[in-house]
Amino acid sequence: MANCGDEVVGLDFRKLESFVSIVKHGSFTKAAEELYLTQPTITGHIQSLETKLGMVLLNRNGKTVSLTQAGEILYGHAVNILNTREQALFSLAEYEGRLEGNLVIAASTVPQGYLLPELLSAFRLDCPQITFTIRQFDSEGVMAAITSGAVDFGFVGMDTVLPELEVRQICRERMVLITPCSGRFANVAESTITWDQIKDEVFILRESGSGSRNLFLQGLKRKGIDPAQLTIVATIEDPDTIKQCVRAGLGLAVVSERSVRDEIRLGLLQGFYIQGMDLEQTFYFVNHRNRVLSPIARAFKSFTNEYFSSPSGPGEWPRGQSRCPSAY
Secondary structure (H helix, E strand, O other): OOOHHHHHOOOOOHHHHHHHHHHHOOOOHHHHHHEEEEEEHHHHHHHHHHHHHOOOOEEOOOOOEOOOOHHHEEEEEEEEHHHHHHHHHHHHHOOOOEEEEEEEEEEEEHHHHHOOHHHHHHHHHHOOEEEEEEEEEOOHHHHHHHHHHHOOEEEOOOOOOOOEEEEEEEEEEEEEEOOOHHHOOOOOOOOOOHHHHHHHEEEEOOOOOOHHHHHHOOOOOOOOOOOOOOOOEEEOOHHHHHHHHHHHOOOOOEEEEEHHHHHHHHOOOEEHHHHHOOOEEEEEEEOOOOHHHHHHHHHHHHHHHHHOOOOOOOOOOOOOOOOOOOOO
16 A cells, blocks of 8 residues: 555646645636646646545635645645756756746835836846746735745835745835925925924825835834824825825825835925934845745846845935925
8 A cells, every 4th residue: 555655756746736826826717827727627636636645635615725734734845846846947948058937026016116127127138038927915915925935036115023034135215205296285395394294184004014104103103103193084005096196185195205206306296204203114025935946036036136235236226306396
C-alpha cells in the first residue's frame, strides 16, 4: 500500500497549479480563466488531488472556497514546488540569454500611481520580455495578498510587524492638505496653515487600512487632537475621486504631495502644510520572507533595491510646486 509520501511524489504540476490558483483567487471560475482551462477540468484536478492524497483540501460552501487544515499544509509546499520548477526553467532561459515571464505586484494607491510606472519602465529596459500584472489594494490588503501567496511583491505606505514578511523602506513623501482654489482659502498666501484655521472644516478621508489615513489620524493624536472631533463628510477609496470632490467643494483632504503636483501647478487645487504636524509618509517594498523566488522575481527584487538605494537617485521624489499658483 502506497503511503502519503509516495502520493505526493506522484503529484503533477498542472494539478498543483490549479490548486494554487483556486486558493489565490478564492474561486474555481477565476482559476479556470487564469489557467485557460474549463471549470470542469479545474474541478477534476482538485478531485484527483484529493483522491490521490486521501484528504479533503478545500472547503466548498456555495461560491466560497477555503482551505482545510490539510490544504493549508499542502498550499505552502505547492507554491514552493511551482516556484522551484520555474526557477529551473528560468535558469535555462538565463543560460540562453533570455529572462522572461510575468510578475504579479500589489500596490496601494499612491505607490501604484506615482512610483510603479517609472520603476517598471526602467526594469523593462533591462528585461524587455517581462510582463506585469498589477493589483490595487489598501496597504493592509497588499500585505494580506503577499502573505497568502496571491502576489510576488507589494508596495505600501505603512510598515508591518508580520514575521513572515520582509519589508524594506524605499522612499518618503510629504503629505499636504488640499482645498479648492476658490472660497475662503483662495487668498491665503502662506504655504503653511494652522489647525485653528481648518478645525471647523469638513474632511474627506481614505478608507480604513489606508496608510495615508492612518498617518493623518496619528498626526492629529501627536498634536493632542482627538480624531473623533473631525467632521467627516465622506470616506473614499479612490484618490482621484477625492481630488474631484475637494475641487467641487465637498470637503478638505490630506493626500500625498506627489499625487496632487499637477493639479496644484495647473491651479485646480490649493495645497498647504499643516503647522506643527510632521506628515511624511514612508513607502515600503514587501515580499514573503520564506517563499522561494523565481529568477525574474529575484532580478526584480535586486533591481528595485538598487533603484531606491541612493537618496538622490530615481527613488527620491521631487519636491517643489506644492501649492496653488495663488499661494506663492
